[in-house]
Amino acid sequence: MNQTDYAQLDRDDPLAHKRDDFQLPPDIIYFDGNSLGALPKRVAEVVNKTTATQWGGDLIKSWNQHNWVSLPTSVGAKIAQLIGARADEVICCDSISVNLFKVICAAMSAVGSHDRRIILSTRDNFPTDLYMVQGVEAFLGQQRCELKLVDESELIDAIDDQTVAVLATEVNFRTGRRLDLAKLAEVAHSFNALVIADLAHSAGVMPIQLNQWQIDYAVGCTYKYLNAGPGAPAFVYVNQRHHAALKQPLQGWFGHSRPFDFNPDYQGAAGIQRMLVGTPPVISMQAVNAALDCFDGVSLEQVRAKSLQLTHAFQHGLACHDWASEFELISPPQAQHRGSQLSYAHPHAYQICQALIDRGVIADFRAPNYIRFGFAPLYNQFREIQVALEQLADIMESQSYLDPRWQQRLAVT
Known part of the structure; x- marks a missing residue:
């Protein structure tokens, strides 16, 4: 999927305005909403x-x-x-x-x-x-x-x-x-x-x-x-x-x-x-x-529809790379049979996850060897998938995940 396609998906997104409800760091792509959701601006005000x-x-x-x-x-x-x-x-x-x-x-x-x-x-x-x-x-x-x-x-x-x-x-x-x-x-x-x-x-x-x-x-x-x-x-x-x-x-x-x-x-x-x-x-x-x-004012059917689009776009985009065969999809391949995440098995899943985080793309790891990408339709954009996959491609092609910095597991994975 090329840049124009991602951009068009964002332009057509009926939930695009909801991103403004959240406080998101400008240099971070956050694909971990299935572990901890992003901070809504209103929460900070009310607390x-x-x-x-x-x-x-x-x-x-x-x-x-x-x-x-x-x-x-x-x-x-x-x-x-x-x-x-x-x-x-x-x-x-x-x-x-x-x-x-x-x-x-x-x-x-x-x-x-x-x-x-x-x-x-x-x-x-x-x-x-x-x-x-x-x-x-x-x-x-x-x-x-x-x-x-x-x-x-x-x-x-x-x-x-x-x-x-x-x-x-x-x-x-x-x-x-x-x-x-x-x-x-x-x-x-x-x-x-x-x-x-x-x-x-x-x-x-x-x-x-x-x-x-x-x-x-x-x-x-x-x-x-x-x-x-x-x-x-x-x-x-x-x-x-x-x-x-x-x-x-x-x-x-x-x-x-x-x-x-x-x-x-x-x-x-x-x-x-x-x-x-x-x-x-x-x-x-x-x-x-x-x-x-x-x-408020959000249809969960719309949320689900965007979730399916996000997981499909990521799955399709990853599959276009030569190294894609190294990642075993453990989520159901059919979008209707899964939630709003994609999980892949890889022998170096933890190290790849840490290398991504270092580049501003936050996913997470689950034992024994799975990397999860969780998509939150209220604030995730399609262009973020393109950038994340570009970073992942560079990590895989350069094998930078073998850096000694990523070999020691943190307390929270």
Whole structure:
């Protein structure tokens, strides 16, 4: 694809104006939005106002005066619009790992049968998802909870009448492969099993219809394609049909029906509020709240369409080079079967990634030998693909990735 084609794609891009919402260094090409989204300008403004004016000026009055106390609910309602859920089915709180613990336990409580103990997942699921199940398994014992792992291609066929829930990530963090959550839920429900979906690599970058797909529970983070900042609070979804009997073991005071009565006995709040635990982190919650404004007036169908164009343009552009055969595409070759990333295996993936970063093209590495390029349609441009591929070509042709500087791995890859 030549320069004119890239330029034309940028001119035709209906989301081109959204780039102005973000603070992006002029000399950096950022293809790592699937790990940490770029900073929206509005987030910096709102966080500054929250600290300087609200906290600094109004102090504790801000809980009522600026409605801090309702942030988990109001932010959750904003997220619900992006994932095909009702406003009262989503709440913003805690980390994705903590929320996973809650929904795993909630699913086990909802099924209720001791004859069912299997939490089914895939071997290549994101490790923290598996660690949380292993933690529940160790706490309760295998007679109550047992993690069963299968290959992704075997997941649907592995569901049976001993399955409590299927824990599945919609877009695989390594390969970018997209699961059919609707089909998964249909089969799981035929065995009276539940579905827990991890939306970490799909929320904000593709249309999601949790209600339409009949998903039971879902979790997701806000610091990737939702651009809310490092370590920003996650979200949790519980389908309304499970609200009446909803139970989760982290019974904190904000999940109480009347937290400021300070009753020593726990009485859970109604519905999704029961998923709350402790005091919400107001400053980072305000960052999430502000970041979500970037999606105002944006169609997720448009976002998805641009995502498909970006991955296709990169894939096509890379394939034009003589050295392209050194890179093994581990993402699905068909764009509709993947999320908004392309992952390649290469024996020197880490070193190539570091050499790119040194030249101002930020991608990331995942063990054992994968380099990932994540595309964020709200701010990535097509011309950036051209420049990135030019830099990659020079690195490969000169073999500059063999420089001793790139042989030592950093703590965060």
